[in-house]
Amino acid sequence: MLFVxxxxxxxxxxxxxxxxxxxxxxxxxxxxxxxxxxxxxxLVRMEDLDPPREMPGAAAAILTTLEAFALHWDGEVVYQSRRHHLYAAALAQLRAHELVYPCYCSRKTVQAEARGMGVDGVVYGGRCASLSTDTCLCADKMPAWRLRVGAELISFLDAVQGWQQQYLTSDVGDFVLLRADGFWAYQLAVVVDDAAQGINHVVRGQDLLVSTPRQMYLQQLLGLPQPTYAHLPLLTNALGQKWSKQTQAPALDLHRREALLRQVLAYLGLPQAPQVDSLADLLGWAVQHWQLERVLPQAIVAVQ
Structure with a gap:
C-alpha cells in the first residue's frame, strides 16, 4: 500500500x-x-465521508471546475467513500495495541465538561477512558471510538505559518476516529489516505492547521511517514469571516476564469502575469515563477 x-x-x-x-x-x-x-x-482526492452534508452532484461539478481552470491532475481520482476497509484496518491496528476505546458521551456532555474544567473550546475530559462495558449504562448504544493521546508536545515547522506546537492532552484531549453514527472521522481518514497515496507534501488552508498535530501523532502511532506541511492564509469576506459554504461564499464564475486565476495568483505573492493566450499558458507562467516563500501567513480579505 505504501511506497517510498x-x-x-x-x-x-x-x-x-x-x-x-x-x-x-x-x-x-x-x-x-x-x-x-x-x-x-x-493528485485529487474526494473526501466524501459525510453523506448527510454532501450536495448531490458536487463531486462531479468540482472535477469539471478544476478542468475548466486547466488544473489537470495525475492518475485517477480517489474517493474516500470507497476506502472504508483501509480505515477499518488502521483502527484495528490501534485497537490491538489498546490505543483507542469506545466513548458513549454526547457532544453536549463533552462541551459541558469542558466548560466545567474551565477550558476554551471542546476538549474531551476522558470520562469514558477507563470505563468498561460491564459498568457502562450506555452499552446498548453505538459508541464513538477515541484515540488516547500522549502528554508530549507535538511541534513542527510549517512552510508558511512558521513554528507550531500543541499539547494534545490539554488542547484537544482524546479525539474521535470513528463517530457514533458510523462515519469515519477526518483525522483518521486523511492520515491513512495520505500515506496510502504516497503524499509527502501537503499544501492546504490555515483552518486545518490546528488538526495537524493530531494527524502527526496518528502517523507516529501507525508507523506512517510524515509529509511536510504548508498552511495557506485564509481568504475572508468583508466581515472577517472565512470564505466557505457556511458563510455563503459564491461558487466560482466560470465566465471569469482568467480574472479569478489572476486574483488568486496575486494573493499567493506572484508578480503580475503577462497577457497570455490560454489558462494553461497562465498556469505555465505561474509554475515558472512560483515561490512558496512569497506566501504570507496573514488572512486576506478577498472578493469574488
Missing amino acids: TDLYVGRFAPSPTGLLHIGSLLTAVASYLDARSRHGRW
Missing part, C-alpha cells in the same frame, strides 16, 4: 459539500503550483 519515493507528491482534497469558491481555488492553485514547480505529481 523522492518524487514530490501533493494533492488537492475537497469535500463535496458544495461547489468550489475562491478559497477552494486558492488551495487548488497553490498545491498545483507547488507540485508542478518541483516536477512532482498532483
